[in-house]
Amino acid sequence: MSHPYQALIVERHKHPLHAGKPAHFDAQGQGENPICGDAVHVYVSRKGMDVYYETEGCAIMNASADLMADAVAGKTPEQVEQLHHDFEKLVTTGEENPDLGELNALAGLAAYSSRIRCATLPWSALAEALHHV
Amino acid sequence: MSATLETFDVAAIRDDFPILKQQVHGKKLVFLDSAASAQKPRAVIDAMCHVMEAQYANVHRGLHYMSEKTSDAFEAVRDKVAGFINAASREEIIFTRNATESINLVAYTWGRTALKPGDAVAVSEMEHHANLVPWQMLRDAHGTELRIVKITDSGEIDFDSLEQVFADGKVKLLAITQMSNVLGTYTPVERLAKFAHEHGAKILIDGCQAIVHRAIDVQAIDADFFAFSGHKLYGPTGIGVLYAKREILEEMPPFMGGGEMIASVSYEKTTFAKPPFRFEAGTPAIIETIGLGAAIDYVNAIGFEAIAAHERALTEHALATLGTLEGVNILGQAQDRGGVISFTMRGAHAHDIATLLDRQGIAVRAGHHCAEPLMGRLGVTSTARASFALYTTTEEIDALAHGMQRIRQIFA
Numbered sequence: 001m002s003h004p005y006q007a008l009i010v011e012r013h014k015h016p017l018h019a020g021k022p023a024h025f026d027a028q029g030q031g032e033n034p035i036c037g038d039a040v041h042v043y044v045s046r047k048g049m050d051v052y053y054e055t056e057g058c059a060i061m062n063a064s065a066d067l068m069a070d071a072v073a074g075k076t077p078e079q080v081e082q083l084h085h086d087f088e089k090l091v092t093t094g095e096e097n098p099d100l101g102e103l104n105a106l107a108g109l110a111a112y113s114s115r116i117r118c119a120t121l122p123w124s125a126l127a128e129a130l131h132h133v
Numbered sequence: 134m135s136a137t138l139e140t141f142d143v144a145a146i147r148d149d150f151p152i153l154k155q156q157v158h159g160k161k162l163v164f165l166d167s168a169a170s171a172q173k174p175r176a177v178i179d180a181m182c183h184v185m186e187a188q189y190a191n192v193h194r195g196l197h198y199m200s201e202k203t204s205d206a207f208e209a210v211r212d213k214v215a216g217f218i219n220a221a222s223r224e225e226i227i228f229t230r231n232a233t234e235s236i237n238l239v240a241y242t243w244g245r246t247a248l249k250p251g252d253a254v255a256v257s258e259m260e261h262h263a264n265l266v267p268w269q270m271l272r273d274a275h276g277t278e279l280r281i282v283k284i285t286d287s288g289e290i291d292f293d294s295l296e297q298v299f300a301d302g303k304v305k306l307l308a309i310t311q312m313s314n315v316l317g318t319y320t321p322v323e324r325l326a327k328f329a330h331e332h333g334a335k336i337l338i339d340g341c342q343a344i345v346h347r348a349i350d351v352q353a354i355d356a357d358f359f360a361f362s363g364h365k366l367y368g369p370t371g372i373g374v375l376y377a378k379r380e381i382l383e384e385m386p387p388f389m390g391g392g393e394m395i396a397s398v399s400y401e402k403t404t405f406a407k408p409p410f411r412f413e414a415g416t417p418a419i420i421e422t423i424g425l426g427a428a429i430d431y432v433n434a435i436g437f438e439a440i441a442a443h444e445r446a447l448t449e450h451a452l453a454t455l456g457t458l459e460g461v462n463i464l465g466q467a468q469d470r471g472g473v474i475s476f477t478m479r480g481a482h483a484h485d486i487a488t489l490l491d492r493q494g495i496a497v498r499a500g501h502h503c504a505e506p507l508m509g510r511l512g513v514t515s516t517a518r519a520s521f522a523l524y525t526t527t528e529e530i531d532a533l534a535h536g537m538q539r540i541r542q543i544f545a
């Protein structure tokens with residue numbers, strides 16, 4: 001089982017590419033984990049599935065949100081739903097999936113059932129946002 | 134025989150705890166989460182196996198050899214617990230599932246009869262949810278008020294706030310911890326009991342954490358209620374204790390109804406048993422209670438003088454080593470504090486710390502520690518927490534410090 005804190009995870013936590021609230025967006029969604037106080041706010045522009053986010057929480061959630069924004073860029077809502085589904089499978093089973101690219105860096109979380117929610121929270125928030133688009 | 138500091142042999146003690154030989158992720162287990170639940174010595178494991186293998190039947194009801202033997206062993210633990218906390222009599226010891234149930238028992242029975250709507254219950258800002266939520270539920274069901282005694286920035290009881298909370302004479306119960314499970318602060322329970330009594334209130338002490346580290350004397354404290362769980366005291370889960378003064382128990386109505394707690398039953402009328410049985414409905418946790426007795430024997434054999442000295446040295450060492458680590462912040466600076474240390478690290482979330490330490494075989498707790506309002510008071514959402522027991526070593530604390538340095542390198 002791979003280490004849950006791959007270099008890519010730490011890198012995206014420290015130097016995110018999609019963090020912050022954009023000036024314009026079409027929809028937003030939120031996720032909260034009452035167990036640890038983690039919170040994420042996702043902003044989506046429909047055109048190009050451009051995703052930004054604000055987080056308050058751990059490195060896993062921050063990196064997951066950032067990698068998610070990369071992964072969904074340019075995708076349709078249906079494709080995002082498929083990715084979300086595949087991602088949940090990845091972090092619960094630990095089985096890497098070539099379709100998921102860099103998201104596979106989070107496969108090691110499967111050994112930490114209490115931390116899986118950290119990685120899936122941004123995806124739930126995005127799903128909520130897309131519901132409103 | 135009590136051990137002295139000179140005869141306190143932590144290596145020998147560790148041999149008594151089979152689990153400490155386990156490895157985690159291929160590393161030696163460094164267990165620094167005893168405040169959540171402590172590991173069990175061989176003596177406790179054996180005592181519980183022995184009941185099941187050689188001396189088991191239901192208690193207080195069979196007129197046969199096994200039942201009588203088991204009843205004797207079970208009731209002997211009541212005497213043992215009474216002696217352990219220096220209760221005036223064995224009838225003042227009620228067996229529950231855990232401290233949470235003990236506190237709820239008081240809230241449901243004493244709280245709904247001795248307290249009148251408009252009376253107030255005071256708790257501190259550093260209570261575990263177990264000593265907060267039952268009083269909120271009582272407030273909502275019974276019309277009592279809930280008041281909060283503040284803590285100082287160093288994490289100690291603010292006596293000015295205590296005075297204010299009691300000023301109008303409405304507070305009839307002070308429900309307070311003897312040791313914070315987040316900050317490690319000991320509260321001055323004798324002084325608090327005296328204060329409560331002078332103001333016409335009773336005091337309930339949540340002794341969950343303190344009882345593991347210090348000798349408790351409920352009579353010297355003058356506690357009205359005292360609650361603790363067996364599983365933090367090296368005993369099994371499923372067994373807790375409520376101590377209450379006899380005259381209070383005599384007046385309290387039952388908690389749950391059923392077998393064991395009755396004197397006589399007919400369809401028209403049931404009369405209830407005297408304390409403690411009035412509060413122990415149904416078949417008790419027989420095996421666990423006997424396990425708790427073994428845990429008390431184990432702790433007594435080492436002695437609190439030696440345990441406290443060992444843990445004081447550990448705590449000082451931990452405060453010195455963790456406190457000087459770059460980017461690490463230890464919460465609370467109480468004068469009187471024990472082996473529970475909460476900390477945060479700049480740039481790293483408590484959950485990241487816990488997972489990364491776990492990779493190195495080190496178990497710490499991370500989160501709000503069932504004390505969400507306290508997290509708010511401290512201005513954090515979560516902390517990592519290392520807690521020490523009689524089997525903890527200085528090497529383990531050094532391993533923690535080393536692990537924290539590695540995490541710092543990752544996140545710096």
Ligand SMILES: Cc1ncc(COP(=O)(O)O)c(C=O)c1O
Binds near residue numbers: 234261264310314503
């Ligand atoms: C101070 C304090 N009070 C109460 C409790 C509740 O104990 P239990 O869950 O065994 O009832 C705990 C345990 O976490 C505690 O640390």
